[in-house]
Amino acid sequence: MNRMNNPEGDDPRIIDCHVHFTDLESDGRFLEIMDIANIDKMNLLSTIDALKLNFNPELIYMKRSYPHLFYIFGALEYPAWIYSGTNLDSRRVKRTSLVKQVDELMDIGFDGIKMIEAHARWRKYVGPLNNRRYKEFFKHVESLQFPLLMHARASELGKRSYDTELRRYNEKQYPLWVRQAGWQHPLLKKARIEVADMIQRCPDLKVIFAHFGGLAYVSPEQTPYILDSYKNLYLDVTPGMMMYNWTERRDEWREIFLKYQDRILFGTDVSSRQSLDVAVELIQRVRRFLETEDPVTWGFIPKREPTIGFNLPEHVLRKIYAENFERVVGKNPKELKVEAAIAKCERMAKMMRDAGPWPYRVKNTAEQVGNLLRQNRDD
Numbered sequence: 137m138n139r140m141n142n143p144e145g146d147d148p149r150i151i152d153c154h155v156h157f158t159d160l161e162s163d164g165r166f167l168e169i170m171d172i173a174n175i176d177k178m179n180l181l182s183t184i185d186a187l188k189l190n191f192n193p194e195l196i197y198m199k200r201s202y203p204h205l206f207y208i209f210g211a212l213e214y215p216a217w218i219y220s221g222t223n224l225d226s227r228r229v230k231r232t233s234l235v236k237q238v239d240e241l242m243d244i245g246f247d248g249i250k251m252i253e254a255h256a257r258w259r260k261y262v263g264p265l266n267n268r269r270y271k272e273f274f275k276h277v278e279s280l281q282f283p284l285l286m287h288a289r290a291s292e293l294g295k296r297s298y299d300t301e302l303r304r305y306n307e308k309q310y311p312l313w314v315r316q317a318g319w320q321h322p323l324l325k326k327a328r329i330e331v332a333d334m335i336q337r338c339p340d341l342k343v344i345f346a347h348f349g350g351l352a353y354v355s356p357e358q359t360p361y362i363l364d365s366y367k368n369l370y371l372d373v374t375p376g377m378m379m380y381n382w383t384e385r386r387d388e389w390r391e392i393f394l395k396y397q398d399r400i401l402f403g404t405d406v407s408s409r410q411s412l413d414v415a416v417e418l419i420q421r422v423r424r425f426l427e428t429e430d431p432v433t434w435g436f437i438p439k440r441e442p443t444i445g446f447n448l449p450e451h452v453l454r455k456i457y458a459e460n461f462e463r464v465v466g467k468n469p470k471e472l473k474v475e476a477a478i479a480k481c482e483r484m485a486k487m488m489r490d491a492g493p494w495p496y497r498v499k500n501t502a503e504q505v506g507n508l509l510r511q512n513r514d515d
C-alpha cells in the first residue's frame with residue numbers, strides 16, 4: 137500500500153528531527169514546507185560557523201516566533217576562530233567553558249545540542265574530541281540527560297578493541313565532490329575513535345547520530361552489537377549514501393529497522409538554502425523510501441540507483457516519525473526564556489563586533505535577534 141497516495145489513510149504525525157535553519161528571512165518558507173509536506177514540527181539544528189560563530193540566534197528567533205512548532209538544538213561557541221586574522225589578542229578573549237555553555241543553552245530553552253565537530257573541517261580546529269575539556273563536557277551532558285545530535289560516525293563502537301593505527305586513506309574510493317566538501321578526510325578516522333572513546337566513558341549519554349551514524353557502511357551484523365551496548369544511542373535516517381547500502385542487503389536492514397524501531401528517528405536535512413520545491417521533494421522521497429517498496433532515486437551515485445524502499449508497517453512508522461523523538465527529546469518544544477536568550481545574543485553580538493570589520497557583508501544576527509527580543513519584552 138502506498139500510504140502517501142492514500143487519501144483515506146490517516147496522515148501520521150511527523151517531526152523532522154534534522155533541519156538546518158540559517159537565514160531569518162526563510163521562516164515563511166519553512167511554514168509552507170511544513171504545510172505542504174505534512175510536517176507537524178521540526179527540530180532546527182545550529183551548526184558552528186566560521187563567520188557567525190553559529191546559528192543559535194536564528195534558532196532563538198524561530199522558537200520565539202513559533203514556540204509550538206520548533207524544537208531547537210544549539211551549537212557550541214568557538215570564538216577564537218572568528219578572531220583569527222584580526223588584531224585582537226586571542227589570549228585576552230573571555231571564553232565561556234563548554235560546561236557553562238551547556239547550562240546556558242538549557243537555561244535559554246534549547247531542547248538539545250548539535251555537534252558537527254567530528255567533521256574533518258571542524259575537527260582540525262577544535263582539537264581532539266576526547267581532550268580534557270570535551271571529557272568534562274560529555275560527562276556534564278550525560279549527567280543532565282540533555283540530548284545531543286551528533287554528526288559523527290558510531291561505527292568505531294562496534295569494535296571490541298580499537299585499531300588505533302590509522303589505515304592509509306584511499307581517497308579514490310570517494311567521488312570528487314565528496315572529497316572536495318571535506319566529507320572524507322584522514323582526520324575522520326581519528327574523530328571516530330575519539331567519539332567512541334567519549335561514548336564509552338559516558339554510556340548513558342543521550343545521543344542521536346545523524347545519517348544513521350554511518351552504520352549503513354558497517355554491516356547489519358555489527359549494528360545490533362552497537363545498539364545493544366548503548367541503550368541511549370539513537371540513529372536518524374537523514375539521507376547520506378546509506379540508502380544504497382540498505383538496498384544491497386535490503387531484507388537484513390529492514391529487519392534491523394523492525395527490531396530497533398524504538399531507536400530510529402525521521403530526519404531529512406531540509407535547509408533554508410533550499411527552495412520550497414526541493415525541500416518538499418526531499419521530505420517526500422525519504423517518506424517514500426520508508427513507507428513503500430517503490431524504486432527511489434537520490435542522484436548521488438547514478439550507477440547504484442534506484443534504491444528500493446523498506447515498506448515499514450504503520451506502527452513502526454509512527455514511532456520513527458514522531459513517538460521516538462517525543463520520548464527522547466520531549467513531548468513539546470521547551471519554553472524560551474527571554475532574559476537568558478537576550479544575554480546570549482548580546483555576548484555573541486559583541487564578539488561579532490569585536491571581530492569585525494568584516495571583509496564582506498556578514499549580518500550580525502545575534503544583535504538583530506537580541507534587539508527584537510528586547511523590543512518584544514518592553515512592548
Ligand SMILES: [Zn+2]
Binds near residue numbers: 346
Ligand atoms: Zn545536516
